[in-house]
Amino acid sequence: MKQDLAILAAVVTLLCAVSALAEWAPPDVPDLTKGGTNFNDHSWTLGPTGARGWIWEWNVETIDARQILVTQVDKGSPADGILDVGDVILGLNGKPFDSDARKAFGRAITEAEKTENKGLLNLIRWRKGTNANVTVKLQVMGSYSDTAPFDCPKSRKILEQGCRYLASHAFVEPDDGDITAPINALALLASGMPEYMDKVKDFAHKLGAPDPDLEHQEGLVSWRWGYTALFLAEYHLATKDDYVLPAIRKYATTIARGQSAVGTWGHGMAENGSLGGYGAMNATTLPCWLSLILARQCGVNEPVVQAAVETSHKFLGFYINKGGLPYGDHPPVWEFHDNNGKDAFAAVPFDLVGDREGTRFFSKMATASYAEKETGHTGNYFSYLWGPLGVRRAGRTAVSAFMKEQQWYYDLARHWDGQITYQGWWDDSYTGWDMTGPFMLAYALPLEKLFITGKGSHPENQLSDTEVKAVIEDGRNVDNWHLDTCYDAKTEQELLASLGSWSPAVRFRAARSLARKQGDVVPRLLDMLRGDKPDAKLGACQALEYMGTNAAPAVGALVKQLEQTNVWVQIRAMYALAGIGTPARKAAPNLLNMAATAAKSDPRDMRRRYLCFSLFTGDTFDDAPAHGLLADSLEGIDRQLLYPAVKQMLLIDDGMSRMQLVSVYKTLSDTELEPLWPDIMVAATNYAPSGEMFRDEIRLASLDLLAKHHFKEGIGASLDYARNQNPWGSEERMGRIMEVLKSYGVAARSTLPELKEILNKSLNEDDEQKRKSGAVKDALTSIEQAKDQPTLRCIEPTR
Numbered sequence: 001m002k003q004d005l006a007i008l009a010a011v012v013t014l015l016c017a018v019s020a021l022a023e024w025a026p027p028d029v030p031d032l033t034k035g036g037t038n039f040n041d042h043s044w045t046l047g048p049t050g051a052r053g054w055i056w057e058w059n060v061e062t063i064d065a066r067q068i069l070v071t072q073v074d075k076g077s078p079a080d081g082i083l084d085v086g087d088v089i090l091g092l093n094g095k096p097f098d099s100d101a102r103k104a105f106g107r108a109i110t111e112a113e114k115t116e117n118k119g120l121l122n123l124i125r126w127r128k129g130t131n132a133n134v135t136v137k138l139q140v141m142g143s144y145s146d147t148a149p150f151d152c153p154k155s156r157k158i159l160e161q162g163c164r165y166l167a168s169h170a171f172v173e174p175d176d177g178d179i180t181a182p183i184n185a186l187a188l189l190a191s192g193m194p195e196y197m198d199k200v201k202d203f204a205h206k207l208g209a210p211d212p213d214l215e216h217q218e219g220l221v222s223w224r225w226g227y228t229a230l231f232l233a234e235y236h237l238a239t240k241d242d243y244v245l246p247a248i249r250k251y252a253t254t255i256a257r258g259q260s261a262v263g264t265w266g267h268g269m270a271e272n273g274s275l276g277g278y279g280a281m282n283a284t285t286l287p288c289w290l291s292l293i294l295a296r297q298c299g300v301n302e303p304v305v306q307a308a309v310e311t312s313h314k315f316l317g318f319y320i321n322k323g324g325l326p327y328g329d330h331p332p333v334w335e336f337h338d339n340n341g342k343d344a345f346a347a348v349p350f351d352l353v354g355d356r357e358g359t360r361f362f363s364k365m366a367t368a369s370y371a372e373k374e375t376g377h378t379g380n381y382f383s384y385l386w387g388p389l390g391v392r393r394a395g396r397t398a399v400s401a402f403m404k405e406q407q408w409y410y411d412l413a414r415h416w417d418g419q420i421t422y423q424g425w426w427d428d429s430y431t432g433w434d435m436t437g438p439f440m441l442a443y444a445l446p447l448e449k450l451f452i453t454g455k456g457s458h459p460e461n462q463l464s465d466t467e468v469k470a471v472i473e474d475g476r477n478v479d480n481w482h483l484d485t486c487y488d489a490k491t492e493q494e495l496l497a498s499l500g501s502w503s504p505a506v507r508f509r510a511a512r513s514l515a516r517k518q519g520d521v522v523p524r525l526l527d528m529l530r531g532d533k534p535d536a537k538l539g540a541c542q543a544l545e546y547m548g549t550n551a552a553p554a555v556g557a558l559v560k561q562l563e564q565t566n567v568w569v570q571i572r573a574m575y576a577l578a579g580i581g582t583p584a585r586k587a588a589p590n591l592l593n594m595a596a597t598a599a600k601s602d603p604r605d606m607r608r609r610y611l612c613f614s615l616f617t618g619d620t621f622d623d624a625p626a627h628g629l630l631a632d633s634l635e636g637i638d639r640q641l642l643y644p645a646v647k648q649m650l651l652i653d654d655g656m657s658r659m660q661l662v663s664v665y666k667t668l669s670d671t672e673l674e675p676l677w678p679d680i681m682v683a684a685t686n687y688a689p690s691g692e693m694f695r696d697e698i699r700l701a702s703l704d705l706l707a708k709h710h711f712k713e714g715i716g717a718s719l720d721y722a723r724n725q726n727p728w729g730s731e732e733r734m735g736r737i738m739e740v741l742k743s744y745g746v747a748a749r750s751t752l753p754e755l756k757e758i759l760n761k762s763l764n765e766d767d768e769q770k771r772k773s774g775a776v777k778d779a780l781t782s783i784e785q786a787k788d789q790p791t792l793r794c795i796e797p798t799r
Contacts (some may be wrong), residue, residue, distance in 0.1 A: 026058035042426030048416040050077020091124040093216040106408030113141040161418035167252025180230035184437030190444035209246030228289030233294035252295035256308035261689040263315030280328035281693025334504040340376025366390035368475035370405040379428030385438035395462030487513040499539025515546035541572035545579030552583035574614040578625035595645035612646035655688035655695020738779035745788035
């Protein structure tokens with residue numbers, strides 16, 4: 001299990017910090033004209049030339065690429081007869097590439113398509129040792145207007161071309177592996193072009209049969225149901241076609257009943273308020289939430305739907321002004337402005353429920369994310385789907401500024417027939433997916449036919465021209481290699497100013513770089529803490545955390561921040577104290593007092609979660625401090641302060657946070673554990689409703705303790721655990737549970753009938769089940785042959 005948890009921790013860190021990949025050494029850039037070869041099979045669409053090419057890349061960045069190897073040329077395309085497989089493109093307009101070849105090629109397409117340039121794309125082509133200047137004749141599309149995609153003939157042409165492509169291909173019902181059809185259908189619907197409405201209607205009626213069979217669907221149903229229900233609701237609101245209303249109602253009520261207790265969805269629906277598998281996933285929570293909001297617009301007003309909308313709003317609302325939406329119920333992401341489109345997506349439902357603060361924050365995050373779109377967990381499909389749609393909530397000026405930064409990418413991705421195929425890593429989950437729909441939704445924004453493309457947006461959320469310019473600057477000079485170090489060239493004064501930014505990503509980058517400079521900035525940071533600007537306080541806390549023991553003079557000022565009414569300032573101050581380490585250990589009693597007391601302004605009790613990390617985390621884990629203040633020792637800590645805090649922390653609704661209490665189990669003596677046995681029993685028997693991937697470790701550690709001290713209650717708790725596990729990872733977990741039961745010796749014989757029943761259910765199954773059955777067989781044999789009979793204790797009820 002420890003090995004399993006280490007893997008899980010690495011996975012979560014990867015989800016939230018793609019920048020860690022930059023630590024790997026990139027391969028050398030080959031000279032393709034001198035025997036160098038491509039080192040993978042990944043290729044890029046070379047815009048509407050009809051060719052594809054391999055471009056040197058690392059972490060989806062092609063910064064050092066100066067050549068393009070042609071890997072495919074479509075017959076009859078503009079490049080046919082001009083380029084051939086094996087050719088190498090060395091430059092443009094008679095000059096070799098002197099910058100990123102991919103971006104330069106994309107920008108050259110934008111220029112060539114202008115009316116005055118007659119579609120002429122001039123290339124330097126290397127073929128079998130000979131260089132030649134050649135020209136590919138592209139369709140003239142015109143220029144992007146300064147306000148593109150608004151009032152832009154070129155954007156309109158691209159939309160028309162893409163919609164023709166979509167209309168010429170069949171829409172297949174979504175499944176676990178591909179949900180692009182509802183999104184592509186949404187693009188046709190968003191175009192408002194009457195010639196395509198019959199195709200959209202046929203697909204809507206296919207998906208929206210009055211009584212869809214949801215009861216027997218299995219697999220990753222949240223993905224299918226969320227996007228299907230979203231499409232059907234938008235279709236009904238756009239067409240008033242009542243045929244799909246019964247299906248919308250059934251999807252909405254079924255999705256709402258499948259919501260977890262904290263307001264999330266996972267790959268599938270929750271049972272009894274708890275998600276299985278990986279647990280909460282915001283990539284599915286967002287479409288499910290938005291589909292319910294739009295279902296209400298369609299007249300679906302069932303109480304279960306209303307309650308689910310409010311619960312998700314409460315869950316997602318926590319992240320406002322704190323950071324980006326993470327993978328699931330995890331700490332906010334402060335490395336990025338957007339992580340595969342989740343922040344951009346969030347701006348849409350927050351606008352529709354009238355949450356101005358949430359709309360402005362997430363739409364600003366989306367606007368600043370233009371240089372971060374190419375990466376994301378499992379790929380970037382959703383980044384390009386939701387990016388422009390979220391920015392639309394910040395206003396037309398924001399959309400135009402955002403899209404201007406990405407015109408090169410959009411033109412490079414567009415095929416000569418109007419199709420857009422996925423552009424990402426060679427092994428992404430979405431490789432081969434049709435991305436025409438997401439791109440066409442961006443070009444359909446001026447029409448505002450759908451709620452996701454701007455219909456119903458609130459003008460008061462829009463950013464001013466000055467704000468847009470500043471937010472765009474916040475996203476400047478960033479690439480996927482250097483997210484952690486991209487501010488290192490800034491001066492100390494510039495970094496201190498950046499610590500007061502509205503943007504969590506800007507504050508993070510500035511704090512990291514400032515800490516690396518190791519200057520004497522603590523006095524300046526103390527001034528920021530004493531000020532009245534929350535963003536500056538947050539930035540100062542983060543810088544002090546990364547400075548470690550060098551920030552020791554700030555301990556007293558950080559303790560004062562624990563008295564702030566802003567819970568997030570309190571949390572960042574806790575993290576700073578933990579980051580400082582030993583010099584800040586004297587603040588531990590303050591943190592324990594906070595853990596024992598609920599904060600009125602913290603309805604989900606998030607403060608206690610972060611106190612768990614600040615006090616007890618033993619390793620760098622999921623953006624937690626490097627080490628908790630009390631992770632290694634409780635020496636000198638008043639137990640009368642410790643016990644109330646631990647009792648409350650063992651009841652936190654998040655499994656990842658509860659897990660940190662394992663270090664307390666390890667450091668308390670047997671005598672000191674006595675007041676905690678009823679609470680340890682609760683931890684052994686009750687699942688945390690969130691943080692599913694990590695909630696088993698505290699339960700297993702609690703069972704280990706109960707067995708070590710021979711508590712009778714541990715036998716029934718272990719048996720119940722064995723019978724009712726989350727299937728994900730249970731093959732490893734079963735061995736731990738069986739070890740606990742075996743330690744009871746003769747006293748565990750009462751479990752033999754149930755163990756035999758468990759064994760019969762796991763026989764003749766896959767390898768994972770065989771591992772479980774092997775552990776149960778071993779336990780049966782051990783218990784049947786046991787001779788030891790420990791004297792059992794009973795847990796006395798709390799008085």
